Amino acid sequence: MFKLLVFAVVAVCLTFVSTAGMGQEVSQQSTALPVVEDVRVSATPERARLVIDLGAMTEFAMVSLDGPDRLAIDVRASSLAVTEPGKVAGQGIVSDFTVEQVASDRVRTILTLAAPAQVQQAYVLDPFEDQPARLVVDVITATPEIFATNVAKDLAATDDIAQLGDKEGSTPAGGSNLPMATNPLVVIDPGHGGIDGGxxxxxxxxxxxxxxxxxxxxxxxLVDSGRFDVALTREGDNYLKLEDRVALARQNKADLFISIHADTFQKSDIRGASIYTRDENATDVLDKILADNENKSDVIAGYSMPRMPPQVVDILVDLMRRETRVQSFKAARDIVHQMEPSVQLRRYPERQADFFVLQSPDVPSILLELGFISNPTDMANLLKVDWRDRTAEAVARGISSYFDSLKADE
Ligand SMILES: [Zn+2]
Known part of the structure; x- marks a missing residue:
């Protein structure tokens, strides 16, 4: 079910449709974005209509999603004046809807479909008399085949964009000999390597x-458990760019990416294992420093940081990111839970920081700090084979229980 949603959402890189007429230019820089004043949905068994009242004309984008079947509609807007969750007027092909401010410049409406449906037409109306500007989206029934085609079309569009996002000629090391994933694919990323010693x-x-x-x-x-296919981003002492680590997981549609580190910190009393998931806003200073040090390793090694293509900053990738983030939290929690009885953990072992390798929008990703090389007790443990085995066993149990819980959700 999660998988379906992820693939559905990968589908959906659409550009905003300009509502400007011929010869007009809409400048997002110079024009303040409007407020979404009201959102209404009405439905019958044959059709549905979404009306969004706007403070002014703006741009919109939409997409079909399956698992469950939905239509997502974003408008460029600065804020949302609607506080009460709305109800669909009437009964029919749209059973429910949500409205949410998902970014400082977007408001998203999601229509839950009771039957396969498609957008018949969508347009923005100028304000007139006492009516505000409005986005009107008319939805009609579709065959399951048409709906599936629409979802697939979006999927193809996003595949193109994903390929645009991959840097030309950057084939990740080891990418060619990955196993065919019939089991869930776990990509383990040993940090650093080669000229970058960490x-x-x-x-x-x-x-x-x-x-x-x-x-x-x-x-x-993990391999011995018979439940997983496992790939390593590096199997020897070789240098690998951060972006290639991320690309390897994404290109092979990994089900979980786990980066392994054991860093230092200037305060040698800081010790214990912890697991990071990605957050745009690092939670504390130590986390920020750690993230920056890791992120800088490419620069240190003489490579410039890659830049995300602008297409990736698309509305519906954001949806996917949210879902992926939820899965990443779940994985971190399950692994911490299994480590608790047998491994010394840091205070607040579940943490967030903006590590570069955790940025895949479509692969749940976590970063495991085994402990601190700057702490003598941790350092002694890190060198012990029995500590390593015990900790690896706990992490493997955590990974198993994470995938168990995904199955239970299906
Ligand atoms: Zn490291």
Whole structure:
């Protein structure tokens, strides 16, 4: 069910439709965005109409989603004046709807479909007399085939955009010999490698070696369980760009991406394992420093940071991001839960930071900090084979219970 939604949402990179007439130009920079004043939906068994009252003319975009079947409509708007959840007037092909401000410049309406449907027409009306500007979307019934075609069309459009997003000629190392995923595919990403050693202890033990040994053990446990296909972003001491780590997981449609680290911090009393999920706003200073250090490793190694293509900043990728974020939180929680009894954890072990490798919009992604090389107790543990095995076993149990819970949701 999650999978379906993800694929459905991958579908949906649409550009906003300009409502400007011929020869007119809508400048988003110079024009203040309007308020969404009201949203109304009426439905019969044959058709439905969505009306969005707007403070002024604006742009909109829409898309078909399945699992469950929905139509999502975004308008460019600065705020939402509607506070009460609305009800569909009448009974018919739209059973329910939600309205939400999803970004500072967008308001999203989602129509839940009781039957396959398609947009017949959509247009923005100028204000006249005492009527405000309005977006009108007329929806009519469709065959299941037409609806599926619309969903698929969006999927294809997004595949194109995803390919645009991939840097030319950047084939991730190891990408060619990945297993065909029949089981869920877990991509384990041992941090750093090659010229990028990561953190280093006073006596010269490098993070890149610790995390590779851990990743290989975790891979072995997951493969032995018979439940997972497992790929490593690097299997040896080689350098890999951050963007290639992300691309490997995305191109192979990984079901979970787990990056492994063991960093240092200037305060040597900080210790214990923790798991990060991505957040645009780092939660505290330490998290911010850690994230920045990791993110900078590409720059340090002489590569410039890649830039996200503008298409990726699309409305419906945002929907997918939200769903992926929920799954990432779930995975972090399940793994922490399994680690708790057997491994020393940091205070508040579930954390958020803006690590570059956690940015996949479509792959649930977490970053496991095994402990701190700057803390003597952690460092001693990190070098112990029995500590490593015990911790890897706990993480493997956590991964299993995460996938169990996904199955239970289906
Ligand atoms: Zn690291």
């Amino acid at each position: 953190a280093e202890s006073p006596d010269g033990v490098k993070e890149k070696d610790i995390v590779l040994a851990f990743a290989l053990k975790l891979q072995e446990l």
